[in-house]
Amino acid sequence: MKPNEVRVSDSERLSCSSTKIFIDNGHGQFTAGKRSPDGEFREYHYNREIAKRIVSDLQDRCYDAELLVPELDDILLKERCRRVNAWCLIHGKQNAICVSIHVNAYGNGVEWTEASGWSIYTSKGKTTADALADCIAEAAKKYLPNMKMRADWSDGDIDIEEDFYILRHTMCPAVLSENGFMTNEKECRWLQTREAKQAITDLHVEGIIEYLEQVGSVSCQNR
């Protein structure tokens, strides 16, 4: 830290942004499967690394971001949703968002497969999460110019609608991103580069901030 830099304390952080940002990292260290065919890439570990980066980047910009699952274990989806909803019930569901970070997989788990690309999911129907998904997807196109965008345009927007538990049972806007395929050898190797980790972090941070600005929730730096 440079001498004239101001350190933002945790208590100041909590009061300086009007929206709580929950970043969820899917799976735990003992979750079966959820790894590359060669076993080297472990999804729980990667998700956590990216989630931590997103949280600290947002906190540095004075947003109230928090890891939903600081534990290494696979916390039940029901408990993850309970944590989000407990906060929403006190502070209002319009004052929180939840973004779940994942890496996709395809095939039998023992052989590399060709499926590739980036995607974002919301729960079914027109929901408040659609705008959040749009903002993150726009940033994904910018930060991942060489990656295929997997989309479902049938309802007019890029997000794919799925009844994932974390999306259906959280009260606030919630989205789930699948950041490439750990079962695609080339993509799996790329995901582990410094460049990829930075791009995936940046696209979430930029997309989340864009959404918060659209809904009028700003960090203390912009007030």
Ligand SMILES: [Zn+2]
């Ligand atoms: Zn996953």
